[in-house]
Amino acid sequence: KAGVTQTPRYLIKTRGQQVTLSCSPISGHRSVSWYQQTPGQGLQFLFEYFSETQRNKGNFPGRFSGRQFSNSRSEMNVSTLELGDSALYLCASSLVGETGKFFGPGTRLTVL
């Protein structure tokens, strides 16, 4: 069974631009979560989707948004990029009711 895939793996943007990251969960997994990881803040929860609905959201500004499609694939968008948005963005999928999440390799975003 294929794992969680994320595209692109690496991305370089400049301040003020926007970016869209994509995540394809493991087949059959309907819950998709997004995390931001930085050296200073560690792993921080962004939001979680299930059945195309956002179930929970972390403490991030409104510039960070996401959505989930009917096939469970998910995208996250960051608008008006700031230097501090440079991070590894991780997507995780899981079965409903399971705390064991499976993470993708991440998208390394660099904002110049």
Next chain:
Amino acid sequence: LAKTTQPISMDSYEGQEVNITCSHNNIATNDYITWYQQFPSQGPRFIIQGYKTKVTNEVASLFIPADRKSSTLSLPRVSLSDTAVYYCLVGDRQNTDKLIFGTGTRLQVFP
């Protein structure tokens, strides 16, 4: 979600058994304990999950005492490739919306 406390770092040598303990004094009745491993620039990898007593898989063992206020991840005969950060998390299976990762334990395995 219950807060967890782990040692910041640990050192070991190849072939040794490593035990990483996690404290979760406020664990709730419905909470499960889950451990993840993360290598640099990669996503965390699920290692093991348990509720009580002992759980073992092909990678590790998880020991949970009766009061469930702590848990110990045991890695048998570590190798250099086990050098990574290990995270302990506790959470309710019905409210898995957001996993709160702590700082984790950085394990360094030496030859």
